[in-house]
Amino acid sequence: xxxxxxxxxxxxxxxxxxxxxxxxxxxxxFEQLFREFGPRIFRFAFRLIRDREKAEEVVNDVMLExxxxxxxxxxxxxxxxxxxxxTRHRTLNAVRGxxxxxxxxxxxxxxxxxxxxxxxxxxxxVIAAQLRAAxxxxxxxxxxxxxxxxxxxxxxxxxxxxxxxxxxTVKTRMFHAKKKLEPxxxxxxxxxxxx
Amino acid sequence: xxxxxxxxxxxxxxxxTLGAEEARRVAQELEQSPALQRELEExxxxxxxxxxxxAEPELSPGAxxxxxxxxxxxxAQQRPRAPARQSGGFERLRQMLADFxxxxxxxxxxxxxxxxxxxxxxxxxxxxxxGALRSGEPSFTTLSANRPAGSPxxxxxxxxxxxxxxxxxxxxxxxxGLVIVDGPNEQQTYAVGFARGGQSGATPADGGAEAALQKLxxxxxxxxxxxPMAP
Numbered sequence: 001x002x003x004x005x006x007x008x009x010x011x012x013x014x015x016x017x018x019x020x021x022x023x024x025x026x027x028x029x030f031e032q033l034f035r036e037f038g039p040r041i042f043r044f045a046f047r048l049i050r051d052r053e054k055a056e057e058v059v060n061d062v063m064l065e066x067x068x069x070x071x072x073x074x075x076x077x078x079x080x081x082x083x084x085x086x087t088r089h090r091t092l093n094a095v096r097g098x099x100x101x102x103x104x105x106x107x108x109x110x111x112x113x114x115x116x117x118x119x120x121x122x123x124x125x126v127i128a129a130q131l132r133a134a135x136x137x138x139x140x141x142x143x144x145x146x147x148x149x150x151x152x153x154x155x156x157x158x159x160x161x162x163x164x165x166x167x168x169t170v171k172t173r174m175f176h177a178k179k180k181l182e183p184x185x186x187x188x189x190x191x192x193x194x195x
Numbered sequence: 196x197x198x199x200x201x202x203x204x205x206x207x208x209x210x211x212t213l214g215a216e217e218a219r220r221v222a223q224e225l226e227q228s229p230a231l232q233r234e235l236e237e238x239x240x241x242x243x244x245x246x247x248x249x250a251e252p253e254l255s256p257g258a259x260x261x262x263x264x265x266x267x268x269x270x271a272q273q274r275p276r277a278p279a280r281q282s283g284g285f286e287r288l289r290q291m292l293a294d295f296x297x298x299x300x301x302x303x304x305x306x307x308x309x310x311x312x313x314x315x316x317x318x319x320x321x322x323x324x325x326g327a328l329r330s331g332e333p334s335f336t337t338l339s340a341n342r343p344a345g346s347p348x349x350x351x352x353x354x355x356x357x358x359x360x361x362x363x364x365x366x367x368x369x370x371x372g373l374v375i376v377d378g379p380n381e382q383q384t385y386a387v388g389f390a391r392g393g394q395s396g397a398t399p400a401d402g403g404a405e406a407a408l409q410k411l412x413x414x415x416x417x418x419x420x421x422x423p424m425a426p
Contacts, residue, residue, distance in 0.1 A: 020420045023382035024352040027263075029422075034259050042254040052252045056261070059254065063262040064269060071382030131244045150242035155212040156204075171203040178206075178234075178241070185237040188244075 015079035023071035034063060037083055040152065044084065045091045047147060048140055054094050061090045081158045084148070088162055124191045131184045142177035145170055196220045202231065209238040349376045349386035350404055353411060354420040363417045371407040386424060 013021060013029060015036070021029035041062050046055035065086050073082055135143060141163075148154045148162060156174075160167045178185070196217075201224040207213045208221045225231050255261075350373070355364055368374060368387065378385030389403070404423075411421035 017420070020354060021422060024354055024384040024420055024422060026352075026422050030266075031259060034262060038258060038262075039254050042258075043251070046251060056255060056258060059258060060262055060265050064265045067266050068269070128244050128247070131241075132247075132249060135245065146241065146245055149206050149210050149212070150245040153210055153212055155214075156207050158212075174206050175203060178238070181241065182237070185240055188240050189233070189236055 015083075016073075016075060019066075019070045019073045019079055022067060023073075030063075030067060033066065037080075038063070041083070041087045043151070044087050044144075044147065045094070047136075048091050048144065049095050050136075058087065058090050058094050061094075062087050065090070077161055078158065080152070081154065081161050084152060084154070085162045088144070124188065127184060127188050127191065131181060131188065134181055134184055138177055138180065142173045142180075145173040146177050149174065196224070198224060198228065198231070201225075202234065205231065205235050206238045206241075209235055209242055347374060347376055347388035347391055349388045349424045351387050351408060351411065351421050352424055353385050353387050353418060354383055355385070356415075356417055356419045359417040367411070367414050367417050371410050372403065373407060373411075384420075 013032065015033065018029045018033045022033065038059055041059050042055050045058035046052065049055060049058075062083070066083065073079065077085075135146065138146070144163065145159055148159045149156075154162070156167055156170045159170045163170065201221050204213060204217055204221050208218060208225075213221065225235060372390055373387045374390040376386045376388040389407075408421060408423065411418050
């Protein structure tokens, strides 16, 4: 979205200030917040549901919810935790009752540990591609912990708030995800510098 | 902290999102454990692969317009709701009164009518006294409601700091030549406008609007947020 000149010249507000301004009906602050969070919301939703149209609907739903509820943001959590909490809720609502790319946790045992192809063991980009594919096959509870940790740079405490689960559950989900990906990660580690 | 606990913190150590104390303890354990160092390297690789741009679609260029259309539809839906509810409410009230009134005998109707007249007279006396106390002040309504004719036009929407005192707010408004026109709404937002014949003499026309807005924004101890009202 190309920024209008006026919005580009406006000094950027912190996300908390943007939310306060949005509560007052400020559409320019709303646009600033969209520029910052729209792509993140989309990426989070798309990676979970693998459907572009539905992911865009989630972005719509989340932004409307922000418009309606910005005044209720209390500051007890960080703004990004609050926004991603809404995003997660809306994403799961969007796919409720549908399988799509949500591998349920109880089926995790049926997925074999990911191992690199023998022929690709020395080919780093190929192993990385396999690892990305393996990430997509993780149960969604584990995948979202990996995503929130490394893409959205959230602490395990913030992830526990977003996912509404105890902190130890967050750590356990990460542990199981790592265990499943371990052969690929070990292969990647032994092939040298990551490009 | 046990080595196992440290192991469970490695992903967030790799991502740089641990608190200082936890990060210090993990670093300590890492120094003496090659196994933990290997795990850390694997988590760093996992982070790099997860963050690497994948062949995924991006948000459409028109996505924000679509969001605004939803917001406009929501706002439009909100506006006509009040009168619709009001007329439905009047209809229900009229029906309730009829249900109460019709079965009454003639003597009972007289008694009820006299009591109602007394209530109306008392309400009139009370509101006259209240009006006398508040004479000269603008009447307050919600931001979404129509303002009374003759009240100043709203120029800015303002959210005051929760800890700001009434005296501080009053002093700032006097200094900027502003008065509260409306509010607060649900989000504690007030509409403020230029007082007619205010002491500062500032008006929107002579550039006073920009100066008043700057002054509001600079008064961070009193004002949390100030912006021009949308036309």
